[in-house]
Amino acid sequence: MMVMLGAAAGGASRFYVGNVINAHFSGRFPLATFVINVTGSFLIGLLMTLLTERFAPHPYWRFLLVVGFLGGYTTFSSFEWEMLFAAKNGSGWIAAAYAVSSVIAGFLAVWAGALVGRR
Numbered sequence: 001m002m003v004m005l006g007a008a009a010g011g012a013s014r015f016y017v018g019n020v021i022n023a024h025f026s027g028r029f030p031l032a033t034f035v036i037n038v039t040g041s042f043l044i045g046l047l048m049t050l051l052t053e054r055f056a057p058h059p060y061w062r063f064l065l066v067v068g069f070l071g072g073y074t075t076f077s078s079f080e081w082e083m084l085f086a087a088k089n090g091s092g093w094i095a096a097a098y099a100v101s102s103v104i105a106g107f108l109a110v111w112a113g114a115l116v117g118r119r
Contacts, residue, residue: 002060006068014073028094030082033075034102040074041106045113054117 014036021032047065051057079102086095 002063003068003071006064006070007072008068010069010072010074012072013069014075028086028091030079030086030098033078033082034098034105036073036075037079037102038105038109040070042109042113043073044070045110045115046117047113049114049117 017036017039018032021035025031044066047062047070051062051066079098083095083099086092086098
């Protein structure tokens with residue numbers, strides 16, 4: 001039940017954030033998915049650090065926030081599809097830039113989230 005509730009909230013948040021970003025920024029680079037994945041990386045770094053190192057909450061919090069919410073919020077399958085779409089449509093450089101920047105920014109975000117969680 002906790003995973004389902006978290007996933008519903010995460011999916012709704014993803015839909016909202018994606019629409020807001022797409023309404024303000026256009027272009028060939030899939031910025032909405034990029035921002036969602038990087039903020040999701042930050043949040044998993046923060047939440048897992050808080051839930052495993054700083055606090056000892058009930059395990060349901062991890063199910064709700066990490067498995068549910070972040071599982072519904074982040075967009076790895078969309079990320080993969082958008083890379084394939086760019087590559088198939090002659091934008092190999094966008095696919096490559098998207099892949100490299102997403103992995104690097106995601107790693108930096110999860111690291112930053114863990115640092116913030118330890119403070």
